[in-house]
Amino acid sequence: MNYGHKPVLLHECLDALAIKPDGVYLDGTLGRAGHSLEIVRRLTAGGRLIALDRDETAIEAAQRRLADYMDRVTLVHSNFSALDDVLRELGVRGVDGMLFDLGVSSPQLDDAARGFSYKQDAPLDMRMDESAPYTARELVNTVSYEELKRILYEYGEERYAPAIAKKICAYRAEKPIETTLELADLIRSAMPAAALREKQHPAKRSFQAIRIAVNDELGELPPMLRAAEKNLKPGGRLAVITFHSLEDRIVKRELQALATGCTCPPEFPVCVCGKKPKMKLITRKPIVSGEEELNENPRARSAKLRVAEKC
Secondary structure (H helix, E strand, O other): OOOOOOOOOHHHHHHHHHOOOOEEEEEEOOOOOOOHHHHHHOOOOOOOOEEEEEEEHHHHHHHHHHHHHHHHEEEEEHHHEEEEEEHHHHHOOOOOEEEEEEEOOOOHHHHHHHHHOOOOOEEOOOOOOOOOOOOOHHHHHHHOHHHHHHHHHHHHHOOHHHHHHHHHHHHHHOOOOOOOOHHHHHHHHHOOOOHHOOOOOOOHHHHHHHHHHHHHHOOHHHHHHHHHHHHHHHHEEEEEOOHHHHHHHHHHHHHHHHHOOOOOOOOOOOOOOOOOOEEOOOOOOOOOOOOHHHOHHHHHHEEEEEEEEEE
16 A cells, blocks of 8 residues: 555645544545545544545555554444434534545555456456445446446546447447456447547546446435535534546535525515525635646546535
8 A cells, every 4th residue: 555645635625624633523535544644643632533435445454554543533434425324323413524535546546456447457346345236347237228328428428428338238248348448448449530539548438437327426425415514513614525527516516505595586575484504615616736736646637625614
């Protein structure tokens, strides 16, 4: 494990959380524990960090990386969509700050055996939680043409989705698609020459789409954000890092909804709905990485940080 890895937008996240040494904080996407390590370093013995990840490998690695601080750390193997249940079971009645670094983690991408990469051959998998039953192999070999086309178009914003879905369906009628490079070659063969000359890998958008569908990444965001708001203390901060426009759109929409008060028609003389804002937007526009970070970590190029505060 590369402990030299620098987590994305680290200083911006720490500033956003406004960490109190005796506060309770939650990292909903533990990953390499880079953010978690810097949060817990700022806590005294009276503080507490709760860190979640659906990937058991991340939990095991974090036990080693956070070993010096485990007296104030609680690691939980869970998806962040179960945030409400996790905090209830731990008896936590309020959190001072929460951080969510969305999407696939660097270790998952770098481990070819996990089946996320379109550049290295491995069995088609793409599960963030390896105990989950549904894999990318099952998806590409069983869903209908229409559903596959929808997944590629909606989750990957892939303009050649019909041609790619048609090619996959024709191929799997003869034999199942088993590996990442087998799928990547199929995708490439379905695309026109002009698309193959583009800078990014021809399979990038399709692999993103399939990964999102396998892990239901977008469906879990709205309930997670609502649970986060519910469990924050007044004045508690919520920081969310996204890596593509689909995630960012959902986070932006949900935070704006939580920050919206009265919804009565403007012609009403007084408010009758009684709705009050639950959150205050700290960032009207997302925070992005500076040139120094981009030079050190190209994966930070698409990262966007949005921050809100519980009213």
